[in-house]
Amino acid sequence: MSETEKTEEKKKKQPPAAAKAAAPKQLRIRxxxxxxxxxxxxxxxxxxxxxxxxxxVVVRPDTPTVRGQVQKVRHLVEIVEGGAAx
Numbered sequence: 001m002s003e004t005e006k007t008e009e010k011k012k013k014q015p016p017a018a019a020k021a022a023a024p025k026q027l028r029i030r031x032x033x034x035x036x037x038x039x040x041x042x043x044x045x046x047x048x049x050x051x052x053x054x055x056x057v058v059v060r061p062d063t064p065t066v067r068g069q070v071q072k073v074r075h076l077v078e079i080v081e082g083g084a085a086x
């Protein structure tokens with residue numbers, strides 16, 4: 001068996017790239033309270049999430065990192081269900 005035949009066999013065994021790359025879940029996060037009186041680390045978390053003002057909505061991937069950021073400022077934000085972000 002030649003090297004090209006071995007390479008072709010490996011390619012056949014691998015699933016197509018489209019099947020691997022499923023669309024990741026997204027979170028829509030809305031700021032509902034001001035961060036003015038919040039501690040500096042919470043202000044930085046809001047900034048890290050991309051939130052600038054009250055009623056500002058951002059879309060972020062549903063990862064443990066983003067979930068942790070939302071948990072830290074849970075009294076200032078809410079998770080919005082459905083619809084597209086503005």
